[in-house]
Every structure is written in C-alpha cells, then in structure tokens.
Amino acid sequence: MRCEVVAVGTELLLGQIVDTNSAYIGEQLALVGIDSYFQTKVGDNWGRIKECLELALSRSDAVIVCGGLGPTQDDITRDVIAEVMGVELRRDPELEARIRAMFGARGRFMPDNNLRQADVPEGAKVMDQMPGTAPGLICPVGDKVIYAVPGVPWEMREMITGSVIPDLKQRAGITGAIRSRVLRTWGQSESGLAEMLAGYHEDLERSGRCTLAFLASGVEGLKIRLTAKAATAEEAHAILDREVAVVADALGDLVFSLDDEPMEKVVLDLCESRGFSLAVAESMTGGLICERITSIPGSSRVFRGGIVSYASDVKSAVLGVPQGPVVSEDAAVAMARGVCELLKADVSVAVTGVAGPDEQEGQPVGTAWLATCVGGDAGAVQVRLPGDRERIRQFATISVLNLLRLRLAPRR
Amino acid sequence: MRCEVVAVGTELLLGQIVDTNSAYIGEQLALVGIDSYFQTKVGDNWGRIKECLELALSRSDAVIVCGGLGPTQDDITRDVIAEVMGVELRRDPELEARIRAMFGARGRFMPDNNLRQADVPEGAKVMDQMPGTAPGLICPVGDKVIYAVPGVPWEMREMITGSVIPDLKQRAGITGAIRSRVLRTWGQSESGLAEMLAGYHEDLERSGRCTLAFLASGVEGLKIRLTAKAATAEEAHAILDREVAVVADALGDLVFSLDDEPMEKVVLDLCESRGFSLAVAESMTGGLICERITSIPGSSRVFRGGIVSYASDVKSAVLGVPQGPVVSEDAAVAMARGVCELLKADVSVAVTGVAGPDEQEGQPVGTAWLATCVGGDAGAVQVRLPGDRERIRQFATISVLNLLRLRLAPRR
Numbered sequence: 001m002r003c004e005v006v007a008v009g010t011e012l013l014l015g016q017i018v019d020t021n022s023a024y025i026g027e028q029l030a031l032v033g034i035d036s037y038f039q040t041k042v043g044d045n046w047g048r049i050k051e052c053l054e055l056a057l058s059r060s061d062a063v064i065v066c067g068g069l070g071p072t073q074d075d076i077t078r079d080v081i082a083e084v085m086g087v088e089l090r091r092d093p094e095l096e097a098r099i100r101a102m103f104g105a106r107g108r109f110m111p112d113n114n115l116r117q118a119d120v121p122e123g124a125k126v127m128d129q130m131p132g133t134a135p136g137l138i139c140p141v142g143d144k145v146i147y148a149v150p151g152v153p154w155e156m157r158e159m160i161t162g163s164v165i166p167d168l169k170q171r172a173g174i175t176g177a178i179r180s181r182v183l184r185t186w187g188q189s190e191s192g193l194a195e196m197l198a199g200y201h202e203d204l205e206r207s208g209r210c211t212l213a214f215l216a217s218g219v220e221g222l223k224i225r226l227t228a229k230a231a232t233a234e235e236a237h238a239i240l241d242r243e244v245a246v247v248a249d250a251l252g253d254l255v256f257s258l259d260d261e262p263m264e265k266v267v268l269d270l271c272e273s274r275g276f277s278l279a280v281a282e283s284m285t286g287g288l289i290c291e292r293i294t295s296i297p298g299s300s301r302v303f304r305g306g307i308v309s310y311a312s313d314v315k316s317a318v319l320g321v322p323q324g325p326v327v328s329e330d331a332a333v334a335m336a337r338g339v340c341e342l343l344k345a346d347v348s349v350a351v352t353g354v355a356g357p358d359e360q361e362g363q364p365v366g367t368a369w370l371a372t373c374v375g376g377d378a379g380a381v382q383v384r385l386p387g388d389r390e391r392i393r394q395f396a397t398i399s400v401l402n403l404l405r406l407r408l409a410p411r412r
Numbered sequence: 413m414r415c416e417v418v419a420v421g422t423e424l425l426l427g428q429i430v431d432t433n434s435a436y437i438g439e440q441l442a443l444v445g446i447d448s449y450f451q452t453k454v455g456d457n458w459g460r461i462k463e464c465l466e467l468a469l470s471r472s473d474a475v476i477v478c479g480g481l482g483p484t485q486d487d488i489t490r491d492v493i494a495e496v497m498g499v500e501l502r503r504d505p506e507l508e509a510r511i512r513a514m515f516g517a518r519g520r521f522m523p524d525n526n527l528r529q530a531d532v533p534e535g536a537k538v539m540d541q542m543p544g545t546a547p548g549l550i551c552p553v554g555d556k557v558i559y560a561v562p563g564v565p566w567e568m569r570e571m572i573t574g575s576v577i578p579d580l581k582q583r584a585g586i587t588g589a590i591r592s593r594v595l596r597t598w599g600q601s602e603s604g605l606a607e608m609l610a611g612y613h614e615d616l617e618r619s620g621r622c623t624l625a626f627l628a629s630g631v632e633g634l635k636i637r638l639t640a641k642a643a644t645a646e647e648a649h650a651i652l653d654r655e656v657a658v659v660a661d662a663l664g665d666l667v668f669s670l671d672d673e674p675m676e677k678v679v680l681d682l683c684e685s686r687g688f689s690l691a692v693a694e695s696m697t698g699g700l701i702c703e704r705i706t707s708i709p710g711s712s713r714v715f716r717g718g719i720v721s722y723a724s725d726v727k728s729a730v731l732g733v734p735q736g737p738v739v740s741e742d743a744a745v746a747m748a749r750g751v752c753e754l755l756k757a758d759v760s761v762a763v764t765g766v767a768g769p770d771e772q773e774g775q776p777v778g779t780a781w782l783a784t785c786v787g788g789d790a791g792a793v794q795v796r797l798p799g800d801r802e803r804i805r806q807f808a809t810i811s812v813l814n815l816l817r818l819r820l821a822p823r824r
Contacts, residue, residue, distance in 0.1 A: 013448050015439030016627050020430050022453065027427030036425050037460055039453040041434065048449055055467075215428055280699075280720070286706025287692075287699035290720040294698025297769050297801060299722075305730075306720035308692070308702040314717040314755055343726055357709050389709060 001172035002035045002060040008068035010043035021066045044074045067151030069134040071114040082121035089119040127163040178229045179236035182260035186221040219394035263401045264292045270408040271302045279345035280306035281335035284353040304343040325361045332369035332380040348373045349400045356389045370400040413584035414447045414472040420480035422455035433478045456486045479563030481546040483526040494533035501531040539575040590641045591648035594672035598633040631806035675813045676704045682820040683714045691757035692718035693747035696765040716755040737773045744781035744792040760785045761812045768801045782812040
C-alpha cells in the first residue's frame with residue numbers, strides 16, 4: 001500500500017508557512033506500515049493541483065490532499081478533485097445546516113461564500129470528524145482514493161487519526177495493531193547508545209519481535225522508539241512493556257522517561273511523589289527554566305515560583321549571593337539555597353553563566369554553573385555548553401533539571 | 413524563470429524531521445521574483461530521486477536539490493545527479509585536501525567514506541561557500557541547471573544566498589535589486605488592516621511602485637511586507653523608506669516595528685532610549701515574559717530581573733500583594749509596583765490570570781489582568797484571551813509588553 005501526500009497552498013511555496021502537516025501525516029502512515037514515497041507542495045492553481053493529483057494516483061494507491069478546503073475563491077481543492085473523479089459537485093444539505101449552525105452558535109454573520117464548504121463531489125463521503133467548518137472528504141477514484149483534509153493542523157490531525165488511517169488500514173488489509181513507545185535519554189551520543197544496545201538490537205532484528213529506532217531531538221536529548229506489531233493492541237502493548245523494560249535496564253540513569261515525557265514533567269512528578277515543593281533561581285537562562293516547568297498543566301501543585309536574577313546586584317540583594325564573581329560555584333550554590341529560603345521551597349535548581357554573545361568576567365561564552373539544592377544541601381557543577389545563545393540557554397535548562405532528577409530519582 | 417525544490421531524505425517522509433529548508437528556499441526565490449510551483453520531498457532512493465529530478469527539469473528551468481550530500485552510503489544525491497547529467501563522478505583533489513584539512517584541524521579521525529564528498533559530477537562547479545564538509549554543486553543539464561546543497565540548514569542557507577540565488581538571477585537576466593521591509597503590527601485583524609489600507613493598496617497596485625502583502629504570524633501579530641524592485645539596492649531602499657513611512661502613518665499605534673523586530677526588542681529599545689530599567693512580575697505566564705526579554709542579546713543593559721510568583725503566598729510574601737483574589741486588578745497592580753520596588757526598576761509589567769486547563773477563583777480560562785508600572789504609576793486592564801494554555805500564555809506576554817510600549821512610545 002502506497003500513499004502520497006499533497007499539501008496545497010501558495011503560502012507554503014512562498015515560505016510564509018512551514019508545511020508541518022506532511023511530516024505529521026508521514027509519521028502516522030509510517031506507524032501503521034503504509035509507505036509514503038513522495039510528498040509534494042503545490043500552490044492554489046487548478047492545473048497544477050490536478051497535475052499533482054493525477055501523478056500521485058498514477059504511482060500510488062491513495063493520496064492525502066491537505067489544504068484548499070476553505071471558503072474563499074482560492075480554495076479549489078474540492079473542485080479539482082471533482083474534475084479528477086469526473087463528477088459534479090453537489091451541495092450537501094446536512095453539511096449546509098451544520099455550517100449554518102456553527103456560525104449561529106458563535107453569533108457571527110455567515111458570508112454566503114462559506115456554503116461552498118458544503119459542496120461535495122458526487123460519490124464522495126464526508127468524514128465524521130468536523131472540528132471546524134471545512135469537512136474532510138473520502139473520494140474514490142476507480143479502485144484508488146483521494147482523502148481531502150483541511151490545512152488547519154488540529155482539524156487535519158483529528159481527521160487523519162479518526163478517518164483516514166482507519167480507512168487506509170482497511171483498504172490495505174492491515175488487521176493487526178502497530179504500537180510504539182518512546183524512551184527519552186540524556187547524556188549520551190547516538191553512537192554511544194547504539195554501542196550500549198548493539199547486542200540487544202541485533203537480537204531484536206533477528207527475532208523480529210519489535211523494531212528499534214534512534215530519533216535525534218537536539219536539545220531534548222535522544223529518543224529511542226520501539227515499535228511492535230501484533231494481532232491486538234493489548235498484545236502489542238504487552239510486547240512493548242517487556243522490551244521497554246529491557247532497554248531501560250540496559251541504559252540505567254541515561255533514560256529519563258519511559259513514555260516520551262519532557263524533562264520538566266519528569267522532575268515535577270518526582271517532586272510530587274516525594275512531597276517536595278520546587279523553586280528556581282536563574283540568570284543566564286533568563287526565565288526559560290520557569291517557563292518550561294509552568295508549561296506543564298498541574299505544575300502549580302509543586303512549583304512555588306522563581307527568581308530571574310539577571311542583574312548582579314539583584315543576585316546579592318534578593319538571593320543573598322556573596323560579593324565576588326557571579327559566574328562561579330559560590331554564586332550558583334548561594335542562588336539555589338537563597339531561592340529555597342525566599343520562596344519556602346524544599347528543592348531548587350539554579351543557573352548562572354555566560355550565554356553570549358560576549359564573554360563575562362573573563363569566562364568564555366558557554367561557561368555555566370548548574371546548582372541543585374535538596375533539603376538545604378546544595379552543590380554545583382561547571383559545564384561548557386556548545387552552540388549559540390539560544391542553544392546554550394536550552395542546554396543549561398535541561399542539564400540542570402537532569403541534575404535534580406538524578407538527585408531525586410530512586411536508584412535503579 | 414521557474415525553479416523547483418526537491419528535498420531528499422527518508423527521515424523527511426517519515427516525519428522525523430520537518431522540512432523547513434524548502435520554505436526558506438521558497439522565500440528566497442520569491443524575494444527575487446523567481447517562480448517556484450512545485451516542491452517535493454523524496455526518500456534516499458536512487459530511482460525515485462531520479463524520477464523527481466527528471467520531472468522537475470521537464471517543467472522548470474532550474475532545480476534546487478537539498479540533502480543527501482553526506483558521507484554515508486545513504487547519501488546518493490551526487491551520484492543520481494551524475495546519472496541525470498549523463499557523466500561520471502570525478503574525485504576533486506582540491507576538495508579532498510580541504511576535507512582532510514577540516515578533519516585534521518579538529519583533531520578527528522577521518523573515515524575513508526568522507527572522501528565520497530570530494531566526488532563531483534564532470535562539468536559541475538563547486539560552490540565557494542563550504543561551511544561543513546559537504547560541497548555545494550552547480551550542475552548544468554543542457555540549458556537548465558541542478559543546484560545541490562546539503563540538508564544542514566545553516567550550510568544550505570549560506571550556499572543559497574551566496575551562490576544559488578546570484579547564479580539564478582544571472583540566468584534569469586534579473587539585473588535589478590529586489591528588497592523587502594516588514595512592518596509588525598499588534599491589535600488589529602487582517603481584514604481590519606486591509607480596510608485601513610484599502611485606498612493606499614489600490615494606489616500601489618495601479619502605480620506598481622511596490623507590492624504589499626499581509627503575513628499572518630499567529631501570536632506575533634500581523635506582519636506587512638513591502639517589496640520594491642529598482643535598478644540598484646539603494647534605489648529600492650529609498651522607495652521602501654518612503655512607502656514604509658506612509659503605511660506607518662496610516663496605521664499609527666498599531667505598528668510596533670518598522671524593521672521586523674519582535675515586541676520584546678522594541679520594548680527594550682524604548683526603555684534604553686529613555687534611560688529606564690525594566691522588571692517583570694509574572695504568574696500565569698510562568699517565566700515566558702522574562703524568557704522572551706532575555707532572548708535578546710544586550711537585554712542586560714535594561715533588564716533587572718523578574719519574579720515568577722506562581723504560588724499565591726509567594727505573591728504576598730515577596731511582592732506585597734494584598735490578601736484576596738489573585739486574579740484581580742488589585743493583585744496585578746500590586747505585582748507591578750512590588751517588583752519595581754524589590755528589584756529597583758523604573759518600569760515593569762505584570763500578569764496574573766488563568767492559563768488553564770482548570771478555572772481559578774471562579775474565573776474562566778483565558779481571563780487575565782495585565783499591568784504596567786512607569787515611575788511608580790501602575791494600572792491594569794482585564795482581557796479574555798483565546799486558545800489553549802500555550803496560546804493564552806503567549807498572547808498575555810505580547811499583550812502586556814504592547815501595553816508598556818504604548819505607555820513609553822512617543823505619540824505620533
């Protein structure tokens with residue numbers, strides 16, 4: 001079974017919007033084992049959209065078209081599909097009523113143009129999911145099929161997982177279940193991890209009981225994805241439970257999540273399970289540590305707050321950092337202790353360093369002191385972080401959270 | 413002149429990496445007036461890469477191939493191009509020496525595989541820019557051309573602006589200069605801006621002296637791009653200076669930058685020009701305001717620091733917020749005043765509100781109080797922000813910075 005993706009929109013070609021939809025769709029197709037060999041971007045142009053659809057149908061079994069289903073004159077995807085199918089568009093009364101009701105509910109005036117969204121190629125089926133005013137369409141073309149979904153990412157995603165993938169699986173006769181689990185690691189390179197898992201990986205490939213892939217994720221560390229295929233979802237999950245445990249055991253402390261959670265979520269959960277409240281004191285990272293922690297819903301159960309002590313005299317006045325260099329072990333430790341006292345927190349992390357572009361106190365860009373404090377016991381380590389200002393700040397954030405994780409995690 | 417883009421890499425089709433390169437290249441092509449009608453992603457497969465290149469050459473004058481120039485066996489772009497050109501690969505001694513020298517300089521062992529990167533199709537020219545070990549190639553095919561650039565974004569960008577665009581301009585006989593300026597606005601919808609500029613826009617289109625486009629940028633507001641073409645860059649800049657002034661005049665306070673700067677940069681510059689130091693007190697935004705401010709190099713000249721007062725008792729203990737509801741005008745104003753006093757800053761912004769997922773103090777998700785304080789004079793406004801947790805936090809951040817901007821900006 002082969003399925004191509006065609007993303008429609010002149011703004012995609014002009015680079016005004018990055019096409020993230022195709023990547024999402026490609027990932028969903030890969031997870032169920034459907035091949036996607038070509039993905040194309042094309043503008044809002046009748047002839048060229050038609051050319052793309054016909055080419056895709058000639059070399060694949062299915063095509064997912066994304067975008068061009070809106071209410072404006074630019075939005076011609078449904079018209080072109082009707083031409084490719086050799087049928088007319090018909091206004092669907094049920095869709096028309098639904099679109100009118102949506103506008104009514106929001107108390108908004110509905111331009112007549114919007115009813116174009118109720119036009120459906122004859123023989124096409126409307127998808128059940130419809131989070132916006134653009135319906136998704138399943139359009140048979142001989143024994144092949146075109147799926148049309150809107151370009152709005154959350155609308156598209158609901159339709160891909162709810163209608164397109166199940167329909168494709170049925171067509172392809174994929175009866176089993178394919179499931180994945182992602183482990184996240186910090187502190188080892190891809191080749192290092194590969195070496196640690198070499199024997200296990202070979203054994204997996206020989207037995208075929210699941211597949212293993214390394215996914216580089218930049219400042220978020222390296223992910224390891226295990227994918228299992230079985231008759232039922234329960235069986236696939238059972239296989240993954242076993243294999244995830246083996247990998248976690250082999251990698252020990254390098255693994256910080258068995259379920260694709262970000263570092264800040266893991267740290268919050270560790271604090272909560274031990275009944276600890278958390279505070280942050282940050283200088284070089286300038287609010288990034290707090291921001292990442294509070295991006296997690298429910299962080300208020302653990303997180304007391306943070307001090308962004310950017311100016312040196314704020315460090316001394318608010319956090320009690322002693323006089324002297326601020327890019328130092330003493331300063332980092334004092335920040336971590338001071339913020340626990342000021343905000344009445346049980347544990348804390350603190351960062352002071354040089355994010356650049358200029359060096360500071362004679363220390364080169366990338367120098368940082370990362371401190372943690374647990375129950376009054378504070379310590380710091382020095383690191384040299386690579387990259388530009390943004391990457392240095394990101395690396396410092398995940399690195400210091402990882403240090404706190406290692407102090408709080410039960411030893412395996 | 414038409415130019416297609418082909419992005420090579422199985423990881424792109426699998427959605428492990430989002431193809432941002434094509435969007436960048438599409439934007440660069442658009443800026444010099446070269447049409448790009450199709451952009452394709454294809455995996456590391458000889459036959460399918462060849463199919464893409466031949467199709468692109470059949471309907472366009474030029475093709476930019478991005479990716480597949482690395483040292484591993486997967487990297488076959490240069491081999492396929494040679495086949496399409498009908499020539500052999502030849503090892504370039506100068507390139508070989510350069511690659512050996514790069515490894516030597518870093519004190520790293522060079523696997524022999526890396527010398528594949530010195531193989532060049534006969535008749536192809538190596539681009540001058542070479543920030544990594546993958547050379548960029550200009551490969552003539554009859555009167556058409558294939559450009560091969562690496563998939564690493566910073567290497568790709570250097571070659572696109574340094575070699576590909578100048579070569580394309582020469583081939584297309586584009587002698588003039590095309591330049592753009594981007595104004596940023598906050599506080600008005602696209603249709604609202606379009607209405608305010610309707611007469612001017614029509615006049616522009618009639619006269620053809622420059623073009624105007626609205627670029628939606630989500631939580632960053634709406635951008636307006638003006639593009640002018642002239643015999644020289646100086647003339648194009650002179651045209652833009654005039655037109656940007658007209659648009660800025662028509663839109664007044666809605667425009668926050670005449671040069672595509674983010675809101676936090678504009679606020680920092682306003683503070684600096686008036687000799688004010690800046691502090692932040694934030695609750696719902698959880699560090700995001702501080703993070704955005706400190707993402708700007710040089711922010712330390714203005715920014716004192718911030719208090720992320722997440723827990724309610726931190727608001728009262730550290731910032732002196734009075735007892736009572738914390739999602740309130742009184743709390744926001746007290747936070748803005750309190751942080752100015754604590755951190756000895758001249759001006760401040762403060763945010764308290766409900767980011768979700770749950771309501772708080774009986775207030776619905778999206779409710780926020782945004783406060784500013786200038787020289788001890790503090791005030792707050794209430795807003796209802798749309799979207800999910802992340803969007804609410806982003807909207808609150810740019811909204812409160814915009815309020816401070818309006819208080820600090822000289823009246824036009």
